[in-house]
Amino acid sequence: MNPSLRISLLGELSVTRNGTPVSLPASRKARAVLGYLVATARPVRRERLCELFWDLPDDPRGSLRWALSRLRAVVDDAATPRIIADRERVAFAAETATVDLLGIRARLLDDPPLIPPPELRIMASQLELPFLDGLDHAGDADFDNWLLSEREDVHLLRLNVLRRLALHPEIDRVEAVKWARHWKEQTPLQEEAARSLIHALAHTGREQEARHCEADFLAAAKDAGLQVSGPLMPDVTEALDDGTLHARPDETIQRRMLRKQQIGFCxxxxxxxxxxxxxxxxxxxxxxxxxxxxxxxxxxxxxxxxxxxxxxxxxxxxxxxxxxxxxxxxxxxxxxxxxxxxxxxxxxxxxxxxxxxxxxxxxxxxxxxxxxxxxxxxxxxxxxxxxxxxGWRIGASPEEQARREAVLTLTRHGWGTANPAYRHIFSQTFMPDAKPEDLAWFDEFQRLTVSPENAVRFQEAFGTIDxxxxxxxxxxxxxxxxxxxxxxxxxxxxxxxxxxxxxxxxxxxxxxxxxxxxxxxxxxxxxxxxxxxxxxxxx
Structure with missing residues (x-):
């Protein structure tokens, strides 16, 4: 594989060569053809492509030839042609590029027992993005049906990743609550997802919230006519002689706070x-x-x-x-x-x-x-x-504004990666006298707390405060x-x-x-x- 060309099908279709974005054709149909060929990763009959994207009066074969010529300029290079076509079929040589969705799908279908948490977190962030966002109705009804089917497959892949994160033995209980909550939100009537959230809550000392979650799930399962296989709430407390319950003796101040904290939504x-x-x-x-x-x-x-x-x-x-x-x-x-x-x-x-x-x-x-x-x-x-x-766009010096703009660029391209260096820019300026382990915690905390896109949006919003x-x-x-x-x-x-x-x-x-x-x-x-x-x- 030549990793110099990278194609993102998750979110808006994008192509980068050696890390530099490549301009795509303005035509939505041409972009949709590229997305379809890359995602299917197999030869497609020319007639089929014409049926999907062009009406008969519009000279479908001529329109397809025009679109393929524009796409070759995007993905081909002298040493590696990637749009492969003959008189009957057209294909994209997927093995010559790195494609986000295809890589995730292959990794999960191999079904390894444990994928490292950093890799899973990146997958979860990528799979949260809509498949080929913005290309709805770029073709006929069959194309839209294919798009919906692929998005359903992406949804199932995301559930797979959320499950792995929620149950991963190398992820601490506090982070497991986050992933279990996301998993259960996507599958509100799945017993395994509910059980994982209830266990994660209980094991972080939040028994009251765990019991509320259990009661809500049991009621929803009953309304849906589903049977629950057994108790959902684990035993995480110790009993005194008088029958009352107390927290484990090694419980920290922070753990006690988590146990007593009441979370709500509005x-x-x-x-x-x-x-x-x-x-x-x-x-x-x-x-x-x-x-x-x-x-x-x-x-x-x-x-x-x-x-x-x-x-x-x-x-x-x-x-x-x-x-x-x-x-x-x-x-x-x-x-x-x-x-x-x-x-x-x-x-x-x-x-x-x-x-x-x-x-x-x-x-x-x-x-x-x-x-x-x-x-x-x-x-x-x-x-x-x-x-x-x-904010910095108003009150800062030109030099400071330039530094902030540079940080915005770094955030766009590096925030969601496993490398903490991009987030360390913030950690180091927020707490220059912090202990190394505290800075490391804050680096990871920032990645778990916000998406790369929103990290940029927050910084831009802070810049205009007045x-x-x-x-x-x-x-x-x-x-x-x-x-x-x-x-x-x-x-x-x-x-x-x-x-x-x-x-x-x-x-x-x-x-x-x-x-x-x-x-x-x-x-x-x-x-x-x-x-x-x-x-x-x-x-």
């Missing part, structure tokens, strides 16, 4: 499903979403675990995954700053919160400010950490924290927030980290001063 006005979570008891504290969130993965992390534990001490701590990442819908039409604010509005309204303090971190600060300006009667206080009033006009409209007591040597957002931007919000307190922190870590003195200072701020204002 829908924004445009139909996007938003996932939210609550933990702890007491007056509410709401955290606006930031880059990046995942309600199941970040709670059990070395990065966010200590912060979330501090937030949930004596309070009902509420957070959510904004659209496009985490447990919220990924396939969304709108990833913009206004949509981020509406997601926050959706969550607090769904939970019936009347008045509450808001915690904003990074771009979550701008979301919190916009919400507080629009709903002053709802916000009792603002806690802003590492925030900024304007809440300067909203600063003077904030009436709630506000405290602004910012690391003096923040490598991501300069302390001057933090000061600009504090200057623009009337009576805001500004607290510089001795740190280089954009995300404060639970083992650094600046984190302890931030937590202590936040508690004092809330007490001072009776919040």
């Amino acid at each position: 829908r924004a006005s445009d139909g996007v499903r938003i996932a939210h979570a609550s933990i702890g008891e007491g007056p509410p504290l709401v955290k606006a979403a930031n880059w990046l969130n995942h309600l199941e993965l970040d709670c059990n992390s070395p990065i966010w675990g200590p912060t979330f534990d501090a937030c949930a001490t004596g309070r009902r701590f509420i957070r959510y995954d904004e659209r496009g990442n985490g447990l919220s819908d990924w396939d969304v039409p709108d990833i913009t700053f206004d949509a981020f604010v509406k997601d926050l509005e959706t969550v607090v309204d769904a939970l019936g919160l009347e008045r509450f303090p808001l915690l904003g971190i990074s771009q979550g600060c701008a979301v919190s400010i916009a919400y507080a300006a629009r709903h002053p009667e709802r916000v009792s206080g603002l806690i802003l950490v590492a925030g900024y009033p304007t 809440v300067r006009d909203s600063l003077s409209k904030v009436k709630a007591p506000t405290i602004v924290f910012h690391a003096r040597e923040d490598q991501r957002i300069s302390i001057e931007q933090g000061r600009e927030l504090a200057i623009g919000i009337e009576h805001a307190e500004f607290v510089p922190l001795e740190s280089k980290n954009h995300i404060l870590l639970g083992y650094e003195p600046a984190w302890h200072d931030c937590v202590a001063q936040t508690k004092g701020f809330l007490r001072k204002h009776g919040i």
Whole structure:
């Protein structure tokens, strides 16, 4: 095989040669012919191609010859002709190129006992894309029926991959919850998928959610007239002498948080499903979403675990995954700053919160400010950490804008790969003083949390943020924290927030980290001063 030519059938049809995109014919029919020939990977009669794509009055044979000439210019080279045709048949020499779908299909049909998790994760991301997206109705009804059939096959391949991920012995229980949830969403009445999700939830300490999931599945199976082979809920607790249950003695703070966390879903006005979570008891504290969130993965992390534990001490701590990442819908039409604010509005309204303090971190600060300006009667206080009033397309120097544009290019081409170097750009600037193992965790966390496409869309949306006009409209007591040597957002931007919000307190922190870590003195200072701020204002 010559891997220099790569063809993607998943998503929009694309061709690259030696890593460089090749322009395709403008004709949808010509592109559809290429997709059909590559996907079928066998000779096709010329008459059949003419029937699929052209009506008789349009000189089908002449149109086919024209399309093949355009396609040869795309895929052939001097040493390797790939469009192979004679007077009767036309074929694409699939063995001379790398084709995403054909490679995945061959790998899965070999049915190896274990495919490494990184390879499976890439497959899952690729198979989420529609087969030959945008080529519907490029041919006749038979072509559309073939397209639907192939998309059904892609769907079955994706289920195969999700099953392997959910049950993989090398994937930890927390990540297994994600894949089991995706698997069950696609096959809501399949017992094995439901059992995998229930077991994954129970083994991460979330017995209550697992029992709800079990009850929902049993009810749905009964309504559908299906028999369940046996109990779905595993025994994951230990009994005391008095018959009560307790967690295992080696349970960490983060594991306890996961076990007690309650996850729910609500829908924004445009139909996007938003996932939210609550933990702890007491007056509410709401955290606006930031880059990046995942309600199941970040709670059990070395990065966010200590912060979330501090937030949930004596309070009902509420957070959510904004659209496009985490447990919220990924396939969304709108990833913009206004949509981020509406997601926050959706969550607090769904939970019936009347008045509450808001915690904003990074771009979550701008979301919190916009919400507080629009709903002053709802916000009792603002806690802003590492925030900024304007995005990089507005407030950054030309040099910084150029760097950000370069990172966008790297993200487009490398985010979803097994190589963490592309994501490490973010990890290193977010937390330059983090431990190596924490940076490695964050590298992988980012890949699991968002698709490459949405990672680019988020960065572009962050670049256009501008809440300067909203600063003077904030009436709630506000405290602004910012690391003096923040490598991501300069302390001057933090000061600009504090200057623009009337009576805001500004607290510089001795740190280089954009995300404060639970083992650094600046984190302890931030937590202590936040508690004092809330007490001072009776919040």
